[in-house]
Amino acid sequence: MGLKEVQETLATLYTNSSLRAEFAANPQAVGAKLGLSSKDIAQLAPLAAKQLENFANSLKAKRLNEVSKQLTLSEQALGKQFAELFLVFADTYLPHGIKKHYHDAQAFAQYLQQVPTLTPWLKDLVCYEALNLQTNENKPFLRVKFFNCLIQPILRDLHNKQLSNNYRGMSIGVWLKWPGQEQPRHWLLSFTQKKKR
Amino acid sequence: MDVSALPKLGVGLGFRDQFRGELFLNVAKVDFLEIISDHYLDLTPFKMRELMELAASFTLVPHGINLSLGSAEGLDLKYLERLAALIDKINPPWWSEHICFTQAGGVDIGHLSPLPFTYEMLEVLLENIATVQRYIKTPLILENITYMLTIPGAEMNEAEFISQLVRRSGCGLLLDITNLYINSVNHGYDMMSWLAQLPLDQVVQLHFVGGHWHSDMLIDSHAQATPPEVWELMAEVAQHTQLRGAILERDENIPALPVLLAELAQARQVIGYTATTSSTSLPEVS
Numbered sequence: 001m002g003l004k005e006v007q008e009t010l011a012t013l014y015t016n017s018s019l020r021a022e023f024a025a026n027p028q029a030v031g032a033k034l035g036l037s038s039k040d041i042a043q044l045a046p047l048a049a050k051q052l053e054n055f056a057n058s059l060k061a062k063r064l065n066e067v068s069k070q071l072t073l074s075e076q077a078l079g080k081q082f083a084e085l086f087l088v089f090a091d092t093y094l095p096h097g098i099k100k101h102y103h104d105a106q107a108f109a110q111y112l113q114q115v116p117t118l119t120p121w122l123k124d125l126v127c128y129e130a131l132n133l134q135t136n137e138n139k140p141f142l143r144v145k146f147f148n149c150l151i152q153p154i155l156r157d158l159h160n161k162q163l164s165n166n167y168r169g170m171s172i173g174v175w176l177k178w179p180g181q182e183q184p185r186h187w188l189l190s191f192t193q194k195k196k197r
Numbered sequence: 198m199d200v201s202a203l204p205k206l207g208v209g210l211g212f213r214d215q216f217r218g219e220l221f222l223n224v225a226k227v228d229f230l231e232i233i234s235d236h237y238l239d240l241t242p243f244k245m246r247e248l249m250e251l252a253a254s255f256t257l258v259p260h261g262i263n264l265s266l267g268s269a270e271g272l273d274l275k276y277l278e279r280l281a282a283l284i285d286k287i288n289p290p291w292w293s294e295h296i297c298f299t300q301a302g303g304v305d306i307g308h309l310s311p312l313p314f315t316y317e318m319l320e321v322l323l324e325n326i327a328t329v330q331r332y333i334k335t336p337l338i339l340e341n342i343t344y345m346l347t348i349p350g351a352e353m354n355e356a357e358f359i360s361q362l363v364r365r366s367g368c369g370l371l372l373d374i375t376n377l378y379i380n381s382v383n384h385g386y387d388m389m390s391w392l393a394q395l396p397l398d399q400v401v402q403l404h405f406v407g408g409h410w411h412s413d414m415l416i417d418s419h420a421q422a423t424p425p426e427v428w429e430l431m432a433e434v435a436q437h438t439q440l441r442g443a444i445l446e447r448d449e450n451i452p453a454l455p456v457l458l459a460e461l462a463q464a465r466q467v468i469g470y471t472a473t474t475s476s477t478s479l480p481e482v483s
Contacts, residue, residue, distance in 0.1 A: 003317050004269040008302030010348070015304055043313075043350040051346035054414065058345060059308050065449070096305030098235045098263065098276070138241040182242040 006040050013047075014056050017091050024049040060090045066101035067108055070133055074112070074126045076158050085115060102137075106130055121149035121167045131175060135184035141177040146170065152190040168192075198336060198369040200401055204290050206256055206442035208464045210457060213447070217247070219454040221254065226458045228470075229256040231444045234292070235263055238279045252287060258402075258442070259284055259292040263305075264329070266339075267298035267312045269321045272328055281332040290441075291336040291401060293371045294329075296322070296359065311344035314351040314358040319365075326366045338369035338401045343376045343417040347384070355380075356394035369401035374430045375423070375446075379408055379415045388430060397434070403443040405431060405464065420449035423460055428467055435468040443468060 012034070013020050023030040031041030064086045068075045075082045089111045095104040109130035113123050124147040135141050151171040157163045169192040177184035207228025212220070220227065230251060237248050237259075251257060261280060264272065284292055297309040312318050329337060341359060353361075363370050372395070381388035407421030423445070431443070445460050465471070 002269070003313075003315075003321060004301070006313070007267075007269050007298055008304070010310065011301040011304035011306050014306050014310065046349040048346065055310075055345040058416070059306065062308055094304060095307070096300070096303075098238050100305060100307060136241065136243075138239055180242055182246065 002040070005034075005036055006044060009034050009036060009040070009044060013052060014059060015094055017056070020052060020056060023047075024052070060087060063090055063095075063101075063104055067105045070101060070105035071109065071126070071129055073129045073155070073158055074109070074122075077122055077125055077154070077163060078112075078118075085112065102133065105133060119165070121154065124149045124151065124171075125154055128173060131173065132186070135175050135177050135186070139177075140179045140181075141175055141184060143173075143175045145173045147173065150190040150192065151188060198338075198367055198399055198401070200369060200399060200439045200441065203336065203369075203401060203441045204256075205440075205470075206258070206290065207470050208443045208461045208468065209255070209258075209445070210461065211260070211444050211446040211448070212251065213451060215451045216454045216457070221250075223454060223458060224254045227255065227461065229258060229442060229444075231258045231260045231293075231446070234259040234261045234280055234283055237283055238276075248287075256290070257287050258289045258444075259287060261292065261294040262309070263299050264294050265297070265299040266294055266325050266329070267296065267318065267322055268301060268325065269298075269318075270301060272325050273300075277329060277332050284333050284335050289335060291338050291369065292333070293338045293340055293402065295340045295342050296362065297342045309342045311342065311346065311348055312358075313348040314353050314355055316352055319358065319361055322362055323366055326368060330367075336369060336401075338371040339363065339366070340371040340373050340404065341376050342373070343379045343383075345383070345414070354394075356391045360394060360396050363396055363399045368399075370395070370399045371402045371404065372400045372434060373404035373446075374434060375404060375406050375408065375427050376417060378424070378427050378430060379417050382415045389433065392430075392433065397437045398439065400434065400438040401441050403431065403434065403440065404446045405443060406446045406448075418449055419446055422452075422456075423463075428463070431464065431467045440468060 013023055019030060027045040028041055031044060064083055067086060068082070086108060089108050093107045095107065097103065109126050112118060112126045128147065128151050131143060131145060148170060149167040150169040151173065154167055169190055171188060171190040174187040175184055209229035209231065210227050212230045212232050232251065237244055240248065264276065264280065295309050296312065298312060299306050299309060326337065339362065377388050377391065381391065405423050405427055406419045407424050407427070408415050408417045409420055443464050445457060445464065447457060
């Protein structure tokens with residue numbers, strides 16, 4: 001036991017809300033659960049709960065800020081729900097590596113697909129934006145995706161800051177990127193359904 | 198580290214995508230650029246072109262954020278190899294990383310996390326830095342971070358910890374004067390006495406910017422103009438060091454480039470730099 005275990009415990013406490021709450025209530029029990037020695041537990045026990053919570057919250061805020069920069073359309077369309085849902089999601093997923101913010105955005109986009117209260121066109125918009133992000137990756141890319149709403153009018157209304165709730169129709173998006181290509185090619189077509197007479 | 202042997206780069210900017218276009222119209226007003234290493238470790242064709250274009254106009258200094266020099270479990274050698282390849286490509290006069298840890302036990306914390314100021318911690322850092330220096334010959338300078346929480350068990354104060362680290366590792370110091378100001382406010386100490394404990398002859402570069410208040414804490418958000426207290430600190434530090442460069446590190450709420458350029462001009466005045474230098478001393482990029 002030693003510094004390595006102490007750092008592992010700190011990393012877990014910074015990123016795991018429920019463990020942090022347990023630790024605030026009973027640091028000795030949590031330390032023992034994590035396999036820390038009594039010396040290590042004695043070192044960590046005086047960690048100020050408020051400082052710990054502040055730091056953990058700042059980590060989530062940083063993630064939210066970075067994900068907002070990547071999913072700008074979704075954030076605009078979802079409004080304050082974006083942050084609320086992200087803070088719930090953030091407890092369920094921890095990104096890592098040099099592209100952690102990208103992975104965080106992709107995972108959050110997937111999470112949003114599962115949120116039952118979101119309207120279908122919002123989910124389609126999130127999916128559309130996540131696919132756009134994927135084409136920035138350093139690999140060839142070909143994707144064809146059908147959407148059950150009118151993506152182009154949504155983009156137009158977001159630009160004009162006048163969203164409505166009627167985007168019934170269909171869209172098809174195609175993304176293509178060759179190896180070594182700097183900018184992907186992208187086509188997007190939306191079709192309104194004609195009413196049957 | 199023999200700081201006087203390093204080139205004097207002047208006052209520059211932390212490069213951000215938001216002002217990429219305007220930047221190339223103002224090359225003469227920015228002495229050098231600091232780039233975030235992680236953004237160029239997996240080079241897409243676009244990022245490769247961007248790197249080449251930046252390097253053609255500015256001296257670039259890579260700034261690491263995820264090496265986790267303070268990790269007791271050791272370094273991620275694959276990450277280190279990629280970092281070494283980037284630094285080899287850019288050929289900078291120096292590069293920088295933080296005195297912190299960012300990962301442990303498979304958890305990527307996602308931010309710079311404070312270390313316990315203990316002798317055991319010092320040995321871990323020295324060992325990791327020695328590993329880094331085997332991979333990267335370019336001089337490394339180490340940056341002080343802000344900390345929202347104090348890790349219990351300290352055997353010395355932060356200034357003494359940093360002093361010992363710098364002296365024993367042979368690294369220079371990237372003194373973030375905004376971080377120093379923020380810590381002094383949040384943890385209630387006198388920043389001038391803190392400063393007096395540092396080996397100021399080892400300060401190579403400064404970081405400066407402004408943070409914001411959140412409830413009763415000053416947050417290191419890089420989101421505001423440099424406050425008066427930090428300008429005063431800059432003047433004090435400049436008097437007692439052989440500064441080779443200073444970087445305005447604005448990340449959020451980024452204003453139009455002329456506003457940032459005005460801050461660079463002010464920093465030149467405070468530090469006493471008279472002219473830009475980067476255009477005469479661009480290193481070769483391979």
